[in-house]
Amino acid sequence: MKIVVIGGTGLIGSKLVKRLQVKGHEVIAASPASGVNTMTGEGLAAVLTGAQVVVDVANSPSFGDKAVMEFFQTSGRNLLTAEAVAGVKHHVALSVVGTERLQDSGYFRAKLAQEKLIKDASIPYTLVHSTQFFEFMFGIAQSGAQGDKVHLSPALMQPIYSDDVADALTDLVLGSPANGVVEIAGPEPIRIADAVASYLRQIGDGREIVVDDKTRYFGALLDDKTLMPADGVQLGKTAFSEWVKTATPPPAR
Numbered sequence: 001m002k003i004v005v006i007g008g009t010g011l012i013g014s015k016l017v018k019r020l021q022v023k024g025h026e027v028i029a030a031s032p033a034s035g036v037n038t039m040t041g042e043g044l045a046a047v048l049t050g051a052q053v054v055v056d057v058a059n060s061p062s063f064g065d066k067a068v069m070e071f072f073q074t075s076g077r078n079l080l081t082a083e084a085v086a087g088v089k090h091h092v093a094l095s096v097v098g099t100e101r102l103q104d105s106g107y108f109r110a111k112l113a114q115e116k117l118i119k120d121a122s123i124p125y126t127l128v129h130s131t132q133f134f135e136f137m138f139g140i141a142q143s144g145a146q147g148d149k150v151h152l153s154p155a156l157m158q159p160i161y162s163d164d165v166a167d168a169l170t171d172l173v174l175g176s177p178a179n180g181v182v183e184i185a186g187p188e189p190i191r192i193a194d195a196v197a198s199y200l201r202q203i204g205d206g207r208e209i210v211v212d213d214k215t216r217y218f219g220a221l222l223d224d225k226t227l228m229p230a231d232g233v234q235l236g237k238t239a240f241s242e243w244v245k246t247a248t249p250p251p252a253r
Contacts, residue, residue: 002026002051003173006038006079007058011135012094015166016055020173031058038075041082048086054079055173056093063218065106072114080121090177091125093118094169097158097183098227099129105219124177128169131185131229132159134243137199138250140192141207144215149208150200151215152193155222158229159195160186161243164236183233188240192217192227195240203249 003020007013008029020027028047030036036043038058048054056079060071083091095111102108118125132140136159144151168184193211200207214221 001053002028003053003055004028004030004047004051006030006036006054006056008055009033010057010059011133011162012165012169013055013057015162016057016169016173019166019170023170023174038079039071041078044078044082045085048082048088051083051086051088053090053092053173054083054088055169056091057169060107060110063107065109068107069110069113072110073117076114076117080117080123083123084121088123090173091118091121091123092128092169092173093125094128094130094165097129097131097185097229097233101226102217102220104221105217107218108220124179126172126175126178127181128172129181129183129229130160130165131227132157133162133165134159134186134238134240134247135162135250137196137247138203140217141196141200141205143218145207149210150196151210151212152196153215153217153222154191154193154211154213155217155226156189156224157192157195157227158185158187158189159240160184160236161238161240164238168234168236183229185229185233185235186238186240187235189228190240192222195244198244199247202244202247205249 008017009031017027017029060068099111141150197209
């Protein structure tokens with residue numbers, strides 16, 4: 001089966017591509033670097049020829065409200081239009097648990113707009129709502145950084161390891177379209193401030209942690225339900241409390 005992974009060179013995409021290739025499928029890792037640009041439409045018709053499944057794990061290169069909305073709407077329309085012409089049978093997209101509850105955030109408003117495009121299109125689909133990746137802890141810390149302090153919400157989260165995300169996606173990509181949302185999460189609930197604090201201590205980052213329930217999460221206020229999955233969520237096998245013991249700093253840019 002031919003499968004095209006949009007964003008196939010990123011953290012999740014690269015892991016997914018390898019897993020699908022091991023299972024014997026023809027997998028194309030599509031990105032602007034490979035000549036496929038969902039914003040302009042460049043290369044879409046050619047790469048989608050003969051594809052049965054398209055997986056969209058791409059993210060916006062800019063997180064400003066206007067830019068991120070333009071990215072997800074424009075790339076979403078271009079991709080879905082090209083898929084319809086190519087006769088794609090299953091569109092799989094990665095999104096975030098709690099997106100509909102995070103609408104004070106421009107990023108999550110854009111993600112919800114992307115999801116609406118997918119639901120309104122004619123292509124059978126599976127929307128995969130994931131909780132935060134373990135590897136995103138530094139990004140969360142930076143979002144709350146103020147000088148030598150890091151302001152963090154005490155709200156609950158249930159983060160998941162990127163390998164477990166790729167494993168779950170592999171099964172969903174090779175399965176039948178859900179025509180709805182499937183949630184995936186890690187096995188352990190933990191408070192955001194506790195998770196990020198343990199990660200920063202592990203990598204030798206000594207900034208002071210300030211726990212404040214008024215701290216916004218990428219523009220949105222949280223409570224203990226905002227980022228948490230519903231009953232019936234598919235759980236990964238890797239515990240954050242074990243992963244963090246060997247966690248390393250993010251790659252230098």
